[in-house]
Amino acid sequence: MGTYAWKCPLVLLSCAVSAAAQTPTPAPTPPAYAESVQVTATRLPEGVDEVPVSIQVIDEAELRDRGATDLESALALAAGVDATGGGDGGPAGSVPEFYGLREFDAFLLVVDGVPWGGAFNPALSTLDLRDVDHIEVQRGPAPVLYGATSFVGVIQVVRRQPGQKGGHLAASGGSYGSGGGVLSTHVPRWLGFDSSLSAAFERSGFPDDRTSFKKGHLLWRNRRALWNGAFRFDLDATLLRQQPASPTPRTGPILSALVPLDSNQNPRGAHLDEDRYFVNTAYDRAVSFGSWHTTLAYTHSGQQQLRGFLSDLSNDPPNAAGFRAAIDENDLYFDTHLAITHSASVKVVAGLDYLYGKAEAEGDTFEYAVDLAGTNPPASIPVGELRRIEDKRNFAGLYSSLEWHATQALRLEAGVRLNRTEEERGEGEEAAAEAAGEEGKRDEFRPSGGLGLTWTAWRRDHDLLDLFGSWKSAFKPAAIDFNLAEDPGAEGEGGILKPETSNSFEAGLKAELLDRALRLELLGFSMDLENLVVAQAVGGLPALANAGNSRLKGAELSAVYRTAGHLTTRAAYSYHDARFRDYLTEFDGVPTQLAGKRIEMSPHHLAAVALSWSPPGGVFASAELRHVGSRYLNKRNTALADAYATLAALVGYRRGRFEVSLRGRNLTDRRDPVAESELGDAQYYRLFPRRFDLAASMHF
Numbered sequence: 001m002g003t004y005a006w007k008c009p010l011v012l013l014s015c016a017v018s019a020a021a022q023t024p025t026p027a028p029t030p031p032a033y034a035e036s037v038q039v040t041a042t043r044l045p046e047g048v049d050e051v052p053v054s055i056q057v058i059d060e061a062e063l064r065d066r067g068a069t070d071l072e073s074a075l076a077l078a079a080g081v082d083a084t085g086g087g088d089g090g091p092a093g094s095v096p097e098f099y100g101l102r103e104f105d106a107f108l109l110v111v112d113g114v115p116w117g118g119a120f121n122p123a124l125s126t127l128d129l130r131d132v133d134h135i136e137v138q139r140g141p142a143p144v145l146y147g148a149t150s151f152v153g154v155i156q157v158v159r160r161q162p163g164q165k166g167g168h169l170a171a172s173g174g175s176y177g178s179g180g181g182v183l184s185t186h187v188p189r190w191l192g193f194d195s196s197l198s199a200a201f202e203r204s205g206f207p208d209d210r211t212s213f214k215k216g217h218l219l220w221r222n223r224r225a226l227w228n229g230a231f232r233f234d235l236d237a238t239l240l241r242q243q244p245a246s247p248t249p250r251t252g253p254i255l256s257a258l259v260p261l262d263s264n265q266n267p268r269g270a271h272l273d274e275d276r277y278f279v280n281t282a283y284d285r286a287v288s289f290g291s292w293h294t295t296l297a298y299t300h301s302g303q304q305q306l307r308g309f310l311s312d313l314s315n316d317p318p319n320a321a322g323f324r325a326a327i328d329e330n331d332l333y334f335d336t337h338l339a340i341t342h343s344a345s346v347k348v349v350a351g352l353d354y355l356y357g358k359a360e361a362e363g364d365t366f367e368y369a370v371d372l373a374g375t376n377p378p379a380s381i382p383v384g385e386l387r388r389i390e391d392k393r394n395f396a397g398l399y400s401s402l403e404w405h406a407t408q409a410l411r412l413e414a415g416v417r418l419n420r421t422e423e424e425r426g427e428g429e430e431a432a433a434e435a436a437g438e439e440g441k442r443d444e445f446r447p448s449g450g451l452g453l454t455w456t457a458w459r460r461d462h463d464l465l466d467l468f469g470s471w472k473s474a475f476k477p478a479a480i481d482f483n484l485a486e487d488p489g490a491e492g493e494g495g496i497l498k499p500e501t502s503n504s505f506e507a508g509l510k511a512e513l514l515d516r517a518l519r520l521e522l523l524g525f526s527m528d529l530e531n532l533v534v535a536q537a538v539g540g541l542p543a544l545a546n547a548g549n550s551r552l553k554g555a556e557l558s559a560v561y562r563t564a565g566h567l568t569t570r571a572a573y574s575y576h577d578a579r580f581r582d583y584l585t586e587f588d589g590v591p592t593q594l595a596g597k598r599i600e601m602s603p604h605h606l607a608a609v610a611l612s613w614s615p616p617g618g619v620f621a622s623a624e625l626r627h628v629g630s631r632y633l634n635k636r637n638t639a640l641a642d643a644y645a646t647l648a649a650l651v652g653y654r655r656g657r658f659e660v661s662l663r664g665r666n667l668t669d670r671r672d673p674v675a676e677s678e679l680g681d682a683q684y685y686r687l688f689p690r691r692f693d694l695a696a697s698m699h700f
Contacts, residue, residue, distance in 0.1 A: 036048045036057040036059075037057070038051065038055050038057055038136050038138075039113075039136070039156070039158070040055060040110070040136045040138050040143070040154055040156045041053050041055055041138060041143055042143070042145075042347075042349065042401065042403070043113075043143075043145050043293070043337065043339065043349055043401075044339060044341070044347065044349065048510070049454075049464065049466050049510050049512065050411060050454060050466075051413075051452075051454065051468075052411070052413055052452030052453055052454045052468040052469060052470045052506075053138055053139075053140055053452065053468070053470060053506070054079075054138065054139045054140065054506065054508060054521060054523040054556070055136060055137065055138040055139075056078055056079065056136070056137045056138075056521075056558065057134055057135070057136055057137075058074060058075075058078070058134060058135045058136075058137065059133070059134040060132060060133055060134060060160075061614075062612075063129070063132065063135075065568075065612050065614040065620065065622060066610070066612065066622050066624070066650060067622070067650045067652075067661055067663040067693075067695070068129070069129055069130070070085065070094075070129060071083050071085075071094050071096070071124065071127060071129070071155075072084060072085040072094050073648070073665070074129060074135055075096065075135075075137065075155075076608060076610075076624055076626060076648070077570050077572055077608050077610055077624065078137050078558075078572065079139075079521070079523075079556045079557065079558035079572035079573070079574055080098065080099065080139055080523075080554075080556040080572070080574035080576070080606065081096060081097065081098060081137065081139075081153070081606075082096070082097040082102070082603075082606055082628060082674075083095075083096040083097070084674040084675060084687060084688075085688055086245065086674075086675060086685045086686075086688065087104070087675040087677075087685055088104070088675075088677055088678055088679050089104070089124055089125045089272070090125055090213060090242035090244045090272040091204065091206060091211060091212070091213050091242060091243075091244065091245060091688075092125040092126075092204070092213040092215060092240060092242055093124045093125035094124055095124075095675045096124075096153070096155070097601075097602070098139055098152035098153035099139065099140075099151075099152040099153070099525065099527060099552045099554065099576060099578070100552055100554060100576030100577065100578035100599065100602040100603075101151075101152050101532075101552060101578055101599065101602065102601045102602065102675065102676075103532075103533070103534075104121055104122070104479070104678065105121045105122065105150075105479040105533070106150060106151055106152050106153075107122065107150045107151075107152055107153040107154065107155065108122070108142045108146060108149065108150035108153070108154045108155070109122035109123070109124065109127070109154075109155050109157075110146070110154060110155065110156040110157070111127070111156070111157045111159070112157070112158060112159055112234070112280065113156075113282075113295055113335070114280055114295065114297045114333050115146070115147075115331075115333060115355065116157075117331075118299055118329065118331025118333065118355065118357050119331055119355050119356065119357025119393040119395060120329060120331075120357055120359060120393075120479075120480065121479060123276065123301070125213075125240060125242070125272075125274070126215075126238040126240055126274060126276045126301075127157065128200060128215070128217040128219075128238065129157065130182045130184065130198060130200045130217065131159055131160055131182075131184050131196075131198040131200075131219060132157055132158070132159055132160070133158050133159060133160045133161070134158050135155065135156070135157055135158070136154075136155075136156040136158065137153065137154075137155055138153060138154040138156075139152070139153050139523065139525075139556070140152070140153065140470075140472065140504060140506055140525065140527075141450070141472045141474040141502060141504060142154050142474070143401070143415065144399045144400075144401060144415035144416060144417035144448060144449055144450065145337070145349065145351075145399055145401060145415075146353075147335075147353045147354070147355050147395050147396070147397045147419070149419075149448065149474050149475060149476045150474075150476065151474055151476065151500065151502045151504075151527065151529065152527075152552070159219070159221070160184075160196070160221075161194075161196075161221075161223065162186075162193075162194050162195055162196040162221035162222055162223045162232070163186055163187075163189070163193075163194025163195055163196055163223060164186060164196065165186055166185075166186065166699060166700060167183070167184055167185030167186060167699070167700050168182070168183070168184040168185070168697060168698075168699055168700075169181075169182070169183050169184075169697065169698045169700070170182045170695060170696065170697035170698075171695070171696055171697075172202075172693050172694065172695035172696075173693070173694055174691060174692055174693035174694060175205070175690075175691035175692050175693070176204075176205030176206055176207060176212075176691065177203065177205040177212075178202075178203060178204045178205050178691070178693065179202070179203055180200065180201050180202030180203060181200070181201055181202075182198070182199070182200040182201075183197075183198070183199050183200075184196070184197070184198040184199075185197055185198075185700075187220075191224070192224040192225065193222045193223065193224040194222070194223050194224065195220070195221065195222045195223075196219075196220075196221045196222075197218075197219070197220050197221075198217075198218070198219040198220075198221075199216075199217070199218050199219075200215075200216070200217045201214075201215070201216045201217075202214070202215050203215075206245065206262075206688070206689070207262045207689055208245040208246070208262045208263070208264050209262065209263060209264040209374055210243050210264050210266065210268075210270070210377075211243050211244065211245040211264060212242075212243050213240065213241065213242040213243065214240070214241045214242075215238065215239070215240050215241075216238070216239045216240075217236075217237070217238050217239075218235075218236070218237045218238075219234065219235070219236050219237075220234065220235045220236075221234045222234070226283070227285065228285055228286055229283060229284050229285030229286060229292075230283070230284050230285075231281075231282070231283050232280075232281065232282045232283075232284075233279070233280065233281045233282075234278070234279070234280040234281075235278075235279055236276075236277070236278035236279075236280070237275075237276070237277050237278075238274070238275075238276040238277075238278075239274075239275055239276075240272075240273065240274045240275075240276070241271065241273050242271060242272040242273065243266075243270060243271060243272075244266060244270055244271075244272050244307050245264060245685065246263065246264045246265045246266055246309070246310070246374065246680075247309070247676075247677040247680050247683035247684050247685045248261075248673070248683060248684055248685075248686065249310055249313055249680070249682060249683045250633055250634070250639060250682045250683065250684060251313065252638075252639065253633075253638060253639040253640065254639065255673060255684060256313055258313055258372050259310070259313070259372050259373075260372075260373050260374075261671060261686075262689075263372070263373050263374040263375075264374045264377070265308065265309070265310050265320055265370045265372070265374045265377070266307055266308050266322075266374075266377060267306060267307075267308050267322060267368060267370075267377050267378050267379075267381055268377040268378060268379045269306060269379070270306050270307045270308065270322075270377075271304065271305065271306055271307075272303070272305050272307065273303065273304045273305070274301060274302065274303045274304075275301070275302045276299065276300070276301045276302075277299070277300045277301075278297070278298075278299045279297065279298045279299075280295070280296075280297040281295070281296050281297070282294065282295045282296075287338075288342070289338075289340050289341075289342045290338065290339045290340045290341040290342055290347075291338075291339045291341070292336075292337075292338050292339075293335075293336070293337055293338075293339065293351075294335070294336040295333070295334070295335045295336075296332075296333070296334050297331075297332070297333045297334075298330075298331070298332050298333075299329070299330070299331040299333075300328075300329070300330050300331075301327075301328070301329040301330075302326075302327075302328055303325070303326070303327040303328075303329075304325075304326055304327075305323070305324060305325045305326075305327065305363075306322070306323075306324040307322055307323065307324075307679075308320050308321060308322025308323075308368060308370075309321060309322065309677070309679055309680030309681075309683060310370075310372070310680065310683070311367075311681075313372065314372075315369075315371050315372060317368075317369030318367035318368055318369050319369055319370065319372075320367065320368050320369065320370050321365065321366070321367050321368075322365070322366055322367075322368060322381070323363055323364065323365045323366070324363045324364060324366075324381075325361050325362065325363030325482065326361070326362050326363060327359065327360070327361045327482050328359065328360050328361075329357065329358070329359040330357070330358050330359075331355070331356065331357045332354075332355070332356040332357075333353070333354075333355050333356075334353060334354045334355075335351060335352075335353040335354075336351050336352060336353075337349055337350060337351020337352075337353075337399075338350055338351060344405070345404065345405045345406075346402070346403065346404050346405070347402075347403040348400065348401070348402050348403075349399075349400070349401045350399070350400040350401075351398075351399060351400075352396070352397065352398050352399070353396070353397055353399070354394075354395070354396045354397075355393070355394075355395040355396075356393065356394055356395075357391075357392070357393040357395075358390075358391070358392050358393075359389075359390070359391050359480075359482060360388070360389070360390050361388065361389045361390075361482040362386075362387075362388045363386075363387065364383055364384040364385055364386045364387065365384050365385050365387065366381050366382070366383070366384030366385070367384070368381055387427070388427065389425070389426075389427055389482055390425065390426045391423065391424070391425045391480055391482075392422075392423065392424045392425075393421070393422070393423050393477070394420075394421070394422040394423075395419070395420075395421050395477070396419075396420045396421075397417050397418060397419050397420065398417070398418045399415070399416070399417040399418075400415065400416055400417075401413070401414070401415040402414045402415070408456075409455060409456040409457075409459075410453065410454075410455050410456075411453065411454045411455075412451075412452070412453050413450075413451065413452040413453065413454075413470075414449070414450075414451050414452075415449050415450050415451075416447060416448075416449035417447065417448045417449055418445075418447055419444070419445070419446055419447065419448060419475055420443075420444070420445050421442075421443070421444045421445075421477050421499070422441070422442075422443050423441065423442050423443075423477060423496055424440055424441050425440045425441075425480070425496055426440050427440075440496070441496075442477075442496040442499075444475075444477070444499055446475055447473075447475075448472075448473050448474050448475045449472070449473060450470055450471055450472035450473065451470065451471050452468065452469065452470035452471075453468065453469055453470075454466055454467070454468045455467045455468070461515070462512065462515055462516045463511075463512050463513050463514070463515065463516065464510075464511070464512050465509065465510075465511045466509065466510045466511070467507075467508075467509050468506075468507070468508055468509070468510065469505075469506065469507040469508075470505070470506045470507075471503075471504070471505050471506075472502075472503070472504050472506075473501075473502070473503050474501065474502045474504070475499060475500075475501050476499060476500045476501075477499050477500075478496070478497035478498065478499060478500060478531070478533045478544070478546070479497075479533050479544065480496075480544075497531070497533055497544060497545070497546050498531040498546050499531060500529065500530070500531050500532055500533060500546075501529070501530045501531065502527055502528065502529045502530070503527070503528050504525060504526065504527035504528070505525065505526050505527075506523060506524070506525045507523075507524050507525075508521065508522050508523035508524060509521070509522050517561060517562045517563065518559070518560070518561045518562075519558075519559065519560045519561075520557075520558070520559050521556075521557070521558045521559075522555070522556070522557050523555065523556045523557075524554070524555045525552070525553060525554060525555075525556075526551070526552070526553040527551065527552040527553070528549065528550075528551050528581075529549065529550040529551070529552065530548075530549055531546040531547070531548075532546070532547040532548075532550050533545070533546060533547070534546075534547040534635075544678075545585070547580065547583050547585075548580065548581070548582045548583035548584065549580070549581040549582040549583065550578070550579065550580050550581055550583070550599065551578075551579055551581050552576070552577075552578045553576075553577050553578075554574060554575045554576040554577055554578075555574065555575050556572070556573070556574040556575075557572065557573045557574070558570075558571070558572045558573075559571045559572075566613060566614050566615040566616075567611070567612070567613050568611070568612045568614065569609075569610070569611055569612075570608075570609070570610045570612070571607075571608065571609045571610075572606075572607065572608045572609075573605075573606070573607045573608075574605070574606045574607075575604060575605060576602060576603065576604060576606070577598075577604065578598060578599040578602040579596060579597060579598050579599060580594040580595055580596070580597050580599065580635070581595055581596075582595050583595065585635075587636065592636065594635055594636070597632075597635060597636065597637045598631075598632050598637055599635075600631070600632050600633060600634055600635050600676060601631055601632075601633065601674075601675065601676050602631055602632075603628050603629035603630060603631040603643070604629050604630070604631075605627065605628075605629030605643070606626075606627070606628060606629065607626070607627040608624065608625065608626045608627070609624075609625050610622060610623065610624040610625070611623050615654075616654070617654050617655060617656075618653065618654060618655070619651070619652070619653055620650075620651075620652050620653070620654060620661075621649075621650060621651045621652070622649065622650045623647070623648070623649045623650075624647070624648040624649070625645065625646075625647050626645065626646050626647075626648075627643065627644075627645045628643060628644055628645075628646075628672075628674075629643045630642055630643045633673060633676070633682075633684060634682065641672060641673055642672070644668075644670045644672045644687070645668060645670070646665075646666045646667070646668055646670055646687070647666070647667040647668050648663070648664065648665045648666070648667065649663070649664050649667060650662070650663040650664075657698050657699045657700060658696075658697070658698050659696070659697045659698075659699075660694075660695070660696045660697075661694070661695050661696075662692065662693070662694050662695075663692065663693050663695070664690070664691070664692045664693075665688070665690070665691050665692075665693075666687060666688060666689060666690050666691065667690055668690075669689055669690040670687050671686045671687055671689060672686065672687050673685070673686055673687075674686065674687050
């Protein structure tokens with residue numbers, strides 16, 4: 001059966017195209033002019049061609065036509081991005097790669113203008129894409145407008161405005177007992193509020209032993225006119241229950257054959273559970289010179305974790321180590337800014353923001369025994385070494401961004417930000433005393449900013465050719481991982497690592513041709529990083545460390561061609577060269593200089609091509625082919641993983657308000673290593689296996 005399983009979607013796709021060709025349709029017409037609008041780069045709704053950064057907008061229609069319901073599938077065609085699912089965050093999460101760097105905190109995740117993950121790490125596993133208007137993907141450092149900065153990219157999820165008429169009901173089922181449902185609808189107007197409600201549940205199963213996740217999500221959005229402006233508030237709740245998979249250890253240059261595929265070496269009852277509650281309020285008001293915007297958001301996350309990793313490739317006990325923890329995180333985000341837009345040639349955005357985070361982790365580490373096939377996981381584990389971590393963060397900033405249209409063809413940008421960050425961390429029973437002293441504190445006050453320009457070299461009607469370039473200097477406090485196994489003696493002040501900094505240059509072109517039926521973008525970049533935070537083993541325990549100097553450089557190309565007759569072709573290619581420049585570290589007690597070595601898990605080549613046939617009624621279909629080049633699995637560049645390709649396909653039928661579709665992912669059934677664990681030493685998560693999902697939906 002397995003021989004024919006991967007062929008079924010291709011047969012269905014060919015039948016769909018054949019049926020579409022036989023179905024009488026009106027004479028094809030040129031695609032309508034449409035301009036993509038973003039808010040990430042400027043906090044102002046402006047066309048993606050105007051801003052001197054590389055930014056891509058993935059709208060709701062594209063997500064629906066491709067059957068994309070998670071971040072991995074949504075970003076599959078984004079140039080220079082690889083967002084394979086899974087990782088240490090569990091099967092519901094992912095670790096996106098930008099600029100050739102795959103780090104869990106190197107990018108910024110934003111939902112409706114609020115950092116999703118607060119002052120700590122992006123909360124990818126709790127992200128829900130069921131009620132999304134569009135996704136904006138910006139490559140390169142975050143704008144000065146955001147306090148939780150990043151170096152390599154920003155993903156902003158913009159949800160649909162509350163109160164929109166109509167609704168959406170959907171259900172799905174698929175491989176390994178997967179399934180779910182979603183209801184999204186407007187709510188009758190109350191007290192002047194336009195209101196929307198969205199509820200979703202999903203369960204995803206996997207062939208790995210004891211591996212799955214269940215996620216429930218409830219979102220209530222409200223908006224009303226108030227005092228010459230608009231007041232908005234959202235209530236968001238996510239309940240996540242994950243049974244994590246195990247990564248596969250590496251032996252020399254390859255993954256160990258002693259550990260069977262899809263085996264699980266976690267203790268019995270291993271889990272990554274999270275209850276996340278999010279409240280977002282905002283007030284937008286028009287003023288004589290432009291507009292005033294204020295946001296206040298609060299997030300509480302309660303997590304319970306129990307998991308383990310092999311520490312020895314033998315059946316001699318103990319051969320595994322794990323941890324269990326209760327982690328509480330509280331985040332408060334405030335931003336207020338003025339947008340001065342009354343002048344046609346000059347626009348200014350100026351404001352301040354504040355991000356507060358407090359996290360407490362309590363638990364223990366332990367050793368246990370499990371056979372390499374994972375068939376006898378221990379059901380109960382005695383309490384091990386108890387540990388407690390408390391971390392407080394205060395990030396504040398003043399920022400200003402200036403846009404000057406010097407001529408009709410030339411636009412200049414400048415942004416500056418003054419950052420003040422304070423962090424206090426304590427360990428064990430003396431956490432409060434340590435946090436109050438100098439040992440567990442780090443304060444930083446430094447600027448960041450950038451310059452950019454866009455020049456329209458040619459324009460005719462809706463078509464144009466823009467050239468752009470920018471320079472940016474970014475600053476970011478180092479990450480912390482509350483896994484209770486991290487070495488408390490890691491480099492830094494009381495375990496607090498040095499802040500990460502970057503200087504980068506970008507240049508490229510954007511072209512809109514054939515009445516904007518064809519869109520092209522070419523980007524070249526070079527970024528120097530200092531104190532990049534990487535995972536490594538210290539005394540056999542996982543730890544985070546600063547990695548000296550690194551350089552990321554490369555080029556990225558993307559193209560979208562919308563032909564008459566509802567056919568869209570998308571293609572993307574990127575070349576990344578991510579290397580250490582000066583990083584002296586130790587392996588087995590031997591000092592090793594890594595200068596010139598490629599950063600692990602960073603392929604030189606990424607490519608994707610896709611075809612989508614999406615008429616408003618009748619048969620619709622899509623197919624996506626992705627290529628990921630060879631990459632080194634380790635920092636010393638002695639273990640090279642082969643390149644691989646994956647295929648995804650979708651076929652469906654629409655009639656009126658109803659729609660049904662069948663989607664297949666990873667039809668080539670590749671199981672290559674795609675993400676390195678930062679908790680298990682020299683261990684790697686594999687690509688998710690082939691799977692199919694059948695979905696039906698109704699719009700009302």
